[in-house]
Amino acid sequence: MGKGGREDGLNELHKPPKPTLLMLFIMQLLGFIIILLIIAAVASMAVNATGTRAEDPLSYTTGIAIFVIVLLNAGIAAWTEHKAGDALEALSKMTQAAIYAT
Numbered sequence: 001m002g003k004g005g006r007e008d009g010l011n012e013l014h015k016p017p018k019p020t021l022l023m024l025f026i027m028q029l030l031g032f033i034i035i036l037l038i039i040a041a042v043a044s045m046a047v048n049a050t051g052t053r054a055e056d057p058l059s060y061t062t063g064i065a066i067f068v069i070v071l072l073n074a075g076i077a078a079w080t081e082h083k084a085g086d087a088l089e090a091l092s093k094m095t096q097a098a099i100y101a102t
Helices: 021-029 032-050 057-094
Strands: none
Touching: 021 032, 021 057, 032 057
């Protein structure tokens, strides 16, 4: 306890640093289902690369489509989570707790 029963420092809880948009994007790519989809895309492209139609670029469309959808999904989810974090931060600034000593 400091002088007069007061402790030094601000009267607020410690907040962890806000994750960046890139970090949120990477976190989206680490989900179990997303990893399974990436494995499926790689497997699809590997099967087509070793098949009889390896020279045909259209044989890779399934794997490429899965990759594009996974990346779009991760990007949209990261952007949404980033904006939600901004909204929560704005709300926390609006609702500052007040403590009155008696």
